[in-house]
Amino acid sequence: MTNPSKLWKSASGWSHYLWRERPGTLDLSGQTIQSSETGSPDSPPDESTLAEQRQKSAEKRKRRAAVLEVLVFGLFIAVIMAASYGERSPMAFYMTQNVERQILGGGDVAFSEISDIPTCWTWITTGLMPALHVGTWYNGRVRPGARLLEDMVSYPLGHVQLRQMRLKPGKHCEPPKQMLNVTSRCIVEYSNGMADNENYTLLWAPQPNTTVNATDGSICDHINAQIPPGLYDCVGNPWMHTSVSLTDDMPYFGKHGSYIGGGYITSIRTANDTNFLQQNGWLDENTRALFIELILYNPHVNFFSVVSLAVEFTNLGAAYKSSEIVTVRLIQHDVILLLALRGVLALFLLYFTLREGKSLLSRPLEYLMEFWSWIELLVITIGFSTIVIYFYTQNIIDQVAEQRQNGNSAFHLYKSAVSWFQLSTYLQGFLICCATLKFIRLLRFNSHVYALSMTIRKSIKPLFYFMFTVAIVLLAFILVMVLVLGTNSDGYKNITSSLQSLLLMMLGNYDFEALSGGHRILGPLVFFLYQVVMQFVLLSIFMVILFDVYENGDWTTNPYDLGFNAFLKETATEAVEKIKGTFSVKSKRKKLEMERRFSTDMIPKINRGFSELNVV
Template sequence: MLTAYQERSPLAFYMTQNVKEHVFGSADELPDIKDIPSFWEWVTDSLIPATHSQDWYNGKAYPSDMVLPDLLTHQLGTAQLRQVRLIPGQLCETPEKMQDFAPRCTVAFANLKADTENYMQGWIPYNTTANSNDTIPTPPPLIGQDTPWNFTFVSLSDSFPFFGIHGTYLGGGYTTALGTTLTSSAALSAYLEQHNWLDERTRAVFVELILYNPHANLFSVVSIVVEFTQLGAAFTSGEVVSLRLIQHDAILLLALRALLAAFLIFFVVKEAKSLLARPLEYLSEFWSWVEVSVIVIGFGSLGVYFNAQGIIDEAAEQRRSGNTVFEIYKSAVNWFQIYTYLLAFLICCATLKLIRLLRFNSHVYALSMTIKKSFDPVMKFFFVAGIILMAFTQMGNLLFGIKLQDYKNILTSLTSLCTMMLGSFDFDALVDGHYILGPAMFFTYQAVMQFILLSMFMTIIMDVYAEESQDPNTDDLQMVAFVKDSTFGTVDKAKHTLSEVRKQKPKKTVKTEAPDPKNLNKFAVFLHELDDPNRL
């Protein structure tokens, strides 16, 4: 936990809100983009002025043009525009009865139908012979003539897919960068709009920025995605992720991670011995799987962290060399987000282990035994409840799928019914969907789920809990006896080990020497003299 929270900044939330207000225009709302013309209007009137501040607070010119209006947040590289398109050609056919009305049609985006070819200016294929009388306008000097029209491939390890509202988009696309000044960025935007860089085959356009605030030592990755569907409508989504990629206390964090690695190695050895000693019993215990989860997630988080730090070091070297670092920092942020997710699961599993330490408390013991003994009847109950829930889910989707957003597909319908069971619902929307079927479905669903199924679930749990509370197994609650048995077990194991070591010690061999014949003769004469009666 110290490692996790040491890397987080309490200012990350406020930086996210600040960036949203400057780039999005509002901390709570996304840009209002409805079609291609409104997209270019937003780029020209909002995005470019927001990312290129011209004046100080006193009105004097600011020496760097790639800074937000707060004069504290800087761009790492220029803003990137990237689009994904459909391949040219007829991708679908209009129904025969409607071909005389609309002979052409288009389809939704799919990665198998994504265009990856290179084109000349204006999406003209290279194998097309241009008319000698046509003149090709000169693009702005900040880009190559064919750069926005060439497809850029990106490795899957460096760029993760984006899950949008109407499709899943990989990292590649037709990419271009805005300028380093307000004038050059405006010129590029006008050039792309004039030559129809976005057209009817465009399915999504990404606007991506990487910002850095040196005063808070925070990075922000801004992603705005506009999806153009075959309906003619545009759907906008976006996010801002603020992270601290470079740490001040790097030595302390490295020491903490080394300590974490040592603990993980200790747990690996300990759990491996338990698994080999009693494999079937070990695999059937819940806490064994918690230990395995801690080990796997722990090693995974360490690997992802060091991979992200290696990418950050590479970005620093590339920036010193004057190379473009936008894609490198973007890859580092993606990996660091995965590291954050793994760390969250790791802390969750490690915190759950506290329940095992409290098992000597009678109430905690009763609760754990209740969960264990009620598992089988609860699973049977969930099976029946799941069937009933899916019945209402399909009913809601079929009744209100074309009218209400909360029931537009099976997943959203299921989510709406689950939140309705928790008390969060919009009854007026159901009435607007259908003034008879809406209230009828609502009251029927609430009666079945709240008064019948929920009561049955509580009855199953309370019966088992009451049984465990009245007759607890006192042998499992004796902490002193547990410590005593554990101590005696450890001492007996140590004694057994010492005895085994002693048994394995080689015995000392006594050397026997042959008697000297001269000494034997002297001893015989001495005995004869003692036996002679005339000696006295």
């Protein structure tokens, strides 16, 4: 028989163990049960603790705002790059090279060998026109009249357009009196003020002062009787001046003048047109610039190539050539994606506009005095300009499609679209440059970026005074080079070209043979002195100034430092603690549940024990 006293003690002990409240234990809901021994919950924290917590919270918000700003601006740059590079392809370079080889390299006289008006006509007749009308295929099949390049994949859109700029007829200058016995002819340089804009007839004869209505073709009938069919009509002909606006044609800046759009324009279709223009003196001594323009299209890669060739006939008697081939993709396959990117870009720019406008209104003078504020305004202005030009170019492309469907010539629209596309490309490049500089500034909380920016800022003043000295020394060498080599070397013919050549010489790009050929002694001597002064003296002083500023600067205290290392460490620690706390709560809940289950199993046993005691 069990001892009643032992059984009572055992039952009392288990009851005390199961039902006592332990400090810090959790109930089934996960809440802490306060022990009766510990008393009331903790009292509120004091003011110092609250201030410390507020400071930590403010620092966290500041760090998160900086991280968010970097991420947003990084996404903005990514959108700009996607919108800019999405319209371009590296294959455009190869098509440009292919077109240049086929157009400029053929004929009895190459384009680079043009020296006067007769050789220019020779290249057009034997080089340009045959290159655009290849009738024999690779398999020997002949297709007469086919308008196709030699590569069999590039198609001319429209006909070749010739445009010339002329001087006004008449005598514009006189030679010195001492030389009148040699010649009385004198030709001036071209300028827009001296450009001819009158209308003429064949052989540049003045047009009769006769008014002709739209239905009367008496004058035109007489002219057209002598001209190959289709060369021109009464509305526009090679001897009538055509004016265009700046929005339709960009100015051309040549070696011997700047030329606005328009002029005397004609289109040549066959060799007969070329021969007729040559025989009737369409190019003569008053011609100052001839522009040869055509548009090619390769449907296999969806590229348009706008070929612009210029020949300047100067009063020196020489012809100066230049060529420009621009290959672009005017019709995009991913139009929806590009429109979406432009829409996202517009939203970013609108957000930046509102933010900068708020800063400008809150502190106008301080805002306008900051350098980076102007960078922000520049980014916003250029960004909106690129969007406007993009949609304007798309509108021109839509007009091109409409004109071609109606069977009309759309040459000027193609050229205008490509010109605006190029302008948009230049603005996008400048926009990416400014945005990247702004992005570097956002990383100023980094110690190395801060040291770089402060070194540049503090070295501006000493470098300004130093660059003033460099400018004087450089001007001395420029004047020497112009005087010594100006008549023999193209790189030193004037002050501008001499400055460019000397700056390239500092980078190691120079033609020593041209220097020695200009003057056998002075050329190499000036070159040697320039290299010693610039490379060994001035460049060394420049580096010493930067090193001195960097060495004497205190870069240990960064006012923009946000303590990102500590922030990342603290964030990681908090995340680990939260994970540990989650597992700890689950473990405590599981332990408490086991205790409750254990207690539930023991209650019947205790009841039986009490029953046995009552029986005894």
